[in-house]
């Protein structure tokens with residue numbers, strides 16, 4: 001099944017549940033999410049951890065704390081904008097997610113929003129609206145091109161994550 005994308009998102013099937021077997025170099029079980037990401041609002045933290053773990057699985061060492069990433073859920077007040085990456089002197093890598101969107105989003109969509117914005121902030125990715133037969137090749141699509149994301153299974157999610165980290 002394909003899900004038409006409205007303004008840039010849709011659903012990833014596989015959830016972002018943390019895989020505890022992945023070694024991110026952190027002492028699992030000893031540090032709380034609060035300790036790991038004090039400047040990230042609690043609801044976003046699991047997705048930050050998942051981002052680091054997905055990177056680690058691909059041999060990339062990404063430490064979002066070191067990158068001084070912050071994260072908030074705010075009223076962006078702009079219809080259709082799900083999240084943003086904002087860079088400033090005080091907050092070099094700030095991710096903000098729209099409150100209303102967040103309150104209604106599935107786990108899969110939440111992960112997609114956070115990963116998309118971290119793609120901008122941390123991976124220096126720009127938008128990529130290419131498609132193959134109408135299917136977006138990247139979760140870094142702008143949402144304006146009309147391509148669709150098909151995320152029915154873990155394989156598709158893995159492919160999108162490979163594209164995210166390696167493109």
Ligand SMILES: [Zn+2]
Pocket residue numbers: 116120127140141142
């Ligand atoms: Zn974007």
